[in-house]
Amino acid sequence: MNKKTSQKKIQRDFEKLLRELKQKDAFIHYQREHETGPIHLGYLKTAIDTDKLEKYIMPRLQEYMYQNLNELKDHIPFTKTELTDDADQIPDKLVKSFVFIYMANVSPSYLLIPLPLDEKRQVSVPEVEFSVVGPKEAFVEDIDTNLNLVRKRLAIPELNVKKLRVGTITKTDVAVVSIAGIADEDNVKTAVQRIKDVDIDQVVDSSFIQQTIADNKNSPFPQLLDTERPDRIASILVEGKVAIFVNGSPHVLLGPTTLIEFFSAFEDYFLNWLTASSFRLIRLIAVFFSILITPLYVAVLTHHFEIVPQTMLTTLVNSRMQVPFPPIIEALVLEFAIELLREAGARLPTKIGQTIGIVGGIVIGTAAVEAGITSNVLLILVALAALGSFTTPVYKMSNTIRLIRFPLIIVASVYGLIGLAISIAYIMVHLLRLTSLGRPFFAPIFPFRFADFKDALIRLPFSMQNKRPFQVRPSKVKRPVANENDKLRDSR
Amino acid sequence: MYLKYIVFFVFVTASLLLNAFMPSKIIDQIQMITVIGFDATEEERVQGTVASPKYQQEGQVEDFIYTDTADTVYEDWVKLNAKATERLLNGKIKVVFYNQKLAAEGISDFIGFLTRDPSIGGNVSLAVTEGSTLDVINSATTTKGRGIFFADLFEHNIRHGNLPQINLKIFESALDSGTQDPFLPMLSIEKERPALTAIAFFKGDQYVDKLPIEHADVFKMLYEKNVSDGEYQYKSEEYIAAVENIETTKDVVFETNGGSGTVTINVNIRGAVREFTGQLPTTQKEKIERDIKQDIEKKANRLVSRFQELEIDPLGIEDDIKSGNRTYNQKHFKSAYPDMPIRVNAEVKITGYGIMR
Amino acid sequence: MISLDDKVSGLMVLFLISASQLGVGVLGFQSIINKYAGHDAWISVMIAGIAVSGVIWLMYQMLKNDEKGDIVAIHEFTYGKWLGNFLTTLFAIYLLLMAIVVLRTYIEIIQVWIFPHLKVWAFLLLLIPLFYYTISDQFRTVVGVCFLGVVYPAILNLALFFSVQYADIDNILPILDHTITELLQSSSLAVLDFMGFSALLVFYPFIREAGKSQKYAHYGNLYTTLVYTAVCLISYLYYNQSELDSVIWASLGLWKIIEMPFLERFEYFGIATLFFMILPNVVLYMWAATRTVTRTFGFDHKKVALVLLGILFITSAIFTGREGVNLLNDSASRIGLVFLFIYIPVLFVINFICRKVRKNVS
Known part of the structure; x- marks a missing residue:
């Protein structure tokens, strides 16, 4: 009697559940007859891989002999299947790509089978950090694929992967990766602790983590390097740094990093050290040029005509003759126009973006000069400055470089070169105070570490890269790099 | 918390506006x-x-x-x-x-x-x-x-x-x-x-x-202590020689013997002949050098005595003596200058004759 | 106590000492120190450098006794609490005065050279937050500024060589044409340009293995002496002595002659670059003053910094014109001379006796 009433209650509960679920339009419900009575099977059409369902689940429901769900469970070729009595869990599980099977007359249990839809982008060529030579793989959105891409390059047991969940709603997988015995334990602990302390409802991309665990959140400078190249991650892990993978993001974070590291392209390591060093220096000069040239133009033209040589004055004055604005307005207008072009190009689809670039660059530029709104010289300088900022391999840093130009221009227009010096001092002090995962950001310039210069402003040959950077306080400082043949030759 | 940022922006903005x-x-x-x-x-x-x-x-x-x-x-x-x-x-x-x-x-x-x-x-x-x-x-x-x-x-x-x-x-x-x-x-x-x-x-x-x-x-x-690219022209009835690419060094020697001193200006001249109206300059190197030396010394002595007459010292002889002599006395020098024996001694060396013999 | 993270390596003492010594003095000292020794005054600079090395040695002898020792501890140990604290306060005021002198002199140069209509107090509004930003945090930031403040303006030394083409060796001949007394008298004037290193008495506990850093302090002083001597020598080759009497900032005059294809009139660029030499001076003195007050009275570091910067702001805005700046400069040099060459040796002797006596008692 008692059993019967409870049976009825269970039946009622199930029917209630079905009614609720049927209100969702993606819900599919099958009923199969079995020797013990009806078997119910339900899922959300958009959430599961229907191919797998057809291929592995359906045939088994018909072909095999089983009396209850436990027996059935043994026949299903999937791990992570669950048995539960709790009907309230079901809607939640369905959203998370589960299929439920319910044998109405046998038991009140539900068998839950995960059939997630494996929608993955193929591993493709890096687009942001493209290199002509070297590996051509880039990370994708799936964290396991990404970890696998790195494991492929570092197939060693010391590779330490610590998984965490972040985001009160999204519950995103985050992995902190380092090499045991090389990376400093403190760095790993700092990274893990900071990620644990993150209190945020959603983590859609690694930049969410990058911003929430930054040492100084009010700084325009990114304090963690991000890269889409698995080879770079592998190489930097060997240097003793810590990588942070975030599910759903094709960009992996690296720390502790330094300012200089943002200006080194990974391609530098694929080229001969002389070439690589020259290119890196060119990039650094481009950055300085990019930051300083417009403010310098404004400062000199507004306050310091004395320092311009007479012959250059002719060119400058000639080009400015038609311009009705003071240099500051001229510069701001032009810088604004360039930013506008960049923003428009970034927002539009690639093909239209290119057109915008050409239209903006050539047509508007020429027209602006002809109309006498800006001067030729400034147009050249601003365009070169923009070009210079794009040589920075890390996109976020190149944004910073373009941004910090604006306050410099304004201060330079009021205080001339002195103002420029003061603004640079502000940036300098800011960089001195900045840290990345608690390690000084401005190293190896300050704290001055002469040895670390081997891979900073220039990149010396591998035979001289025999120590890991002191910046990351590696547990193991020495690294073998020299060629045995070199040693033999040297000893002769 | 954000007070410091506000203060910072107020300060900077005020500073810029007030001096704008x-x-x-x-x-x-x-x-x-x-x-x-x-x-x-x-x-x-x-x-x-x-x-x-x-x-x-x-x-x-x-x-x-x-x-x-x-x-x-x-x-x-x-x-x-x-x-x-x-x-x-x-x-x-x-x-x-x-x-x-x-x-x-x-x-x-x-x-x-x-x-x-x-x-x-x-x-x-x-x-x-x-x-x-x-x-x-x-x-x-x-x-x-x-x-x-x-x-x-x-x-x-x-x-x-x-x-x-x-x-x-x-x-x-x-x-x-x-x-x-x-x-x-x-x-x-x-x-x-x-x-x-x-x-x-x-x-x-x-x-x-x-x-x-x-x-x-x-x-x-x-x-000048050193001339790095000078030119000089020698003219006489016999021939005309133009010397170019002249490099010179100069030093001033001051000797005191008794009451007043004598000044010798030694000039060392090296240059190449570029224009020559006589015959085959290469064969008469020493003569050319001697002629030019005498000519320069003559002109220089005339120039120096003209300066002495005017009581001016554009050559900075006093300066040289002051720096080379611990017993230098300005008043004494000034009064002695107009009559001071100042001799110019030139050393001429011709280093080349162009691309003709 | 001071944590290991706040401490800096011994090598940094070199930059701290140099940065504190190289300041506005380098711009115009040539026409001040030649008062007695004339064209031989560049030798006086070297003598002054040696004398300063002696004072650094004295300071280290006092400081070495206690790794955590600084001027506050020494004063308290030597004179007891009340008198000690009083003298420490005087020392803090002296540091503050030096910061004011440096800042005000630099602004004076800006006013004369570039912006005659500059509103000084408004200009200071731009600088004060920078000073606060530097000194309110760890000592490391101040050291960083000092480090870059020595390394970066070092390129200005190269600019000196442009003026060599106008050098006239006659201007400094005959060498040693002055008596030893005259040379020493000039040295006593030259010493004023080295004064800033008294901040050593404050930052000493922030040095890792501070006792072993003495050699770096001497190297720092050596670098400063070399720079001063080179600047002095080149100025004396460039100007003759009577010419020097009429110029105020001889070093800036050296730059006036420089012409490069893309840049004429190097002094405008130079004055701007000098900011990176002035900044370490001011922040180091301000930091040292703040730290001294904090240590003596136990106030909050940031609040003390704010108050002292307020004083800096007001004083720098009040003293205007050539006379005001001269008054500041003169008083600071007199106090500095007394402090370094009379007070420090006296303190050393008293401190030495105190230590012996107490050792015997215990």
Whole structure:
């Protein structure tokens, strides 16, 4: 009697559940007859891989002999299947790509089978950090694929992967990766602790983590390097740094990093050290040029005509003759126009973006000069400055470089070169105070570490890269790099 | 928490706004003086002339030329500004002319005007003009602007010609030193074009004498410690020899024997013959060298005794003696200078004869 | 106590000492020190450098006794609490005065050279937050500024060589034409340009293995002496002595002659670059003053910094014109001379006796 009433209650509960679920339009419900009575099977059409369902689940429901769900469970070729009595869990599980099977007359249990839809982008060529030579793989959105891409390059047991969940709603997988015995334990602990302390409802991309665990959140400078190249991650892990993978993001974070590291392209390591060093220096000069040239133009033209040589004055004055604005307005207008072009190009689809670039660059530029709104010289300088900022391999840093130009221009227009010096001092002090995962950001310039210069402003040959950077306080400082043949030759 | 950011932005904004209206010097809203001319006029007044580039399209430069007369330089500037369309600024002064009359009256006040102003550089060419400075400035025809025109004129003459190294800094040094008298190049108008015609010698800040520029080669050898690219011409009835690419070194030896001392100026000259009207110079090397040596010594001795007569010391002999002699006494030297035996000793070495025998 | 992270390596003492010594003095000392020794005054600079090395040695002898020792601890140990604290306060005021002198002199140069219409107090509004930003945090930031403040303006030394083409060796001949007394008298004037290193008495506990850093302090002093001597020598080759009498900032005058294809009138660029030499001076003195007050009275570091910067702001805005700046300069040099060459040796002797006596008692 008692059993019967409870049976009825269970039946009622199930029917209630079905009614609720049927209100969702993606819900599919099958009923199969079995020797013990009806078997119910339900899922959300958009959430599961229907191919797998057809291929592995359906045939088994018909072909095999089983009396209850436990027996059935043994026949299903999937791990992570669950048995539960709790009907309230079901809607939640369905959203998370589960299929439920319910044998109405046998038991009140539900068998839950995960059939997630494996929608993955193929591993493709890096687009942001493209290199002509070297590996051509880039990370994708799936964290396991990404970890696998790195494991492929570092197939060693010391590779330490610590998984965490972040985001009160999204519950995103985050992995902190380092090499045991090389990376400093403190760095790993700092990274893990900071990620644990993150209190945020959603983590859609690694930049969410990058911003929430930054040492100084009010700084325009990114304090963690991000890269889409698995080879770079592998190489930097060997240097003793810590990588942070975030599910759903094709960009992996690296720390502790330094300012200089943002200006080194990974391609530098694929080229001969002389070439690589020259290119890196060119990039650094481009950055300085990019930051300083417009403010310098404004400062000199507004306050310091004395320092311009007479012959250059002719060119400058000639080009400015038609311009009705003071240099500051001229510069701001032009810088604004360039930013506008960049923003428009970034927002539009690639093909239209290119057109915008050409239209903006050539047509508007020429027209602006002809109309006498800006001067030729400034147009050249601003365009070169923009070009210079794009040589920075890390996109976020190149944004910073373009941004910090604006306050410099304004201060330079009021205080001339002195103002420029003061603004640079502000940036300098800011960089001195900045840290990345608690390690000084401005190293190896300050704290001055002469040895670390081997891979900073220039990149010396591998035979001289025999120590890991002191910046990351590696547990193991020495690294073998020299060629045995070199040693033999040297000893002769 | 955010108070410090607010305070920071208020401070910086206030600082920028409050100083935003400092008079600026935007390059196309000023007139840069490149050339100045000072003339003494009849009524003890100063006539100031300034040239300031007027930039044309296609990179051509013409000049505005303003001129006015006043009692002081300052007053002059007020009057000139009243004529100019934009503010006249001193920052790019390249050349300053003084007319002969003004130079004879003394120009130290006018030099003070140049050295006191921080915006005026040290590398300003100074020169004396034979006639009115306005005429000289006007007579230049150029599309680069008169500042560059005159500066280039002096520059190449200093580098390769007979004009010794001279600019505001060197002039002022000599003027202040008390052990040396300054000199300046002198310009005049030849066939409606400005031309470097002479070197003007000063006693203190007053012009006293001049030496035609074609005879200044010896002066340059005696004045400069090293000449790196000079030229010299030897003329006699027998032959004419032009020596180029001259490199010289000079040292001054002072010997005291008893009461007064004797000065010997040793000049070492190396150069190549480029023009020769006689026969086969290679065969008579020693003769040429001896002739040139005697010629230079003769000219130099004449020049030095002329300086002694005028009681001026543009060669800086006193300076050399002061620095080489611990017993030097200024008063004693000054009184002894006019009669001091000063001998010039030249060593000539011809290093080449061009590509002909 | 001071944590290991706040401490800096011994090598940094070199930069701290140099940065504190190289300041506005380098711009115009040539025409001050030649008062007695004339064209031989560049030798006096070297003598002054040696004398300063002696004072650094004295300071280290006092400080070495206690790794955590600084001027506050020494004063308290030597004179007891009340008198000690009083003298420490005087020392803090002296540091503050030096910061004011440096800042005000630099602004004076800006006013004369570039912006005659500059509103000084408004200009200071831009600088004060920078000073606060530097000194309110760890000492490391101040050291960083000092380090870059020595390394970066070092390129200005190269600019000196442009002026060599106008050098006249006659201007400094004959060498040693003055008596030893004259040379020493000039040295006493030259010493004033080295004064800033008294901040060593405050930052000593922030040095890792501070006792072993003495050699770096001497190297720092050596570098400063070399720079001063080179600047002095080149100025004396460039100017003759009577010319020097009429210029105020001889070093800036050296730059006036420099012309490069893309840059004429190097002094405008130079004055701007000098800011990176002035900044370490001011922040180091301000930091040292703040730290001294904090240590003596136990106030909050940031609040003390704010108050002292307020004083800096007001004083720098009040003293105007050449006379005001001269007054500041003169008083600071007199106090500095007394402090370094009379007070420090006296303190050393008293401190030495105190230590012996107490050792015997215990």
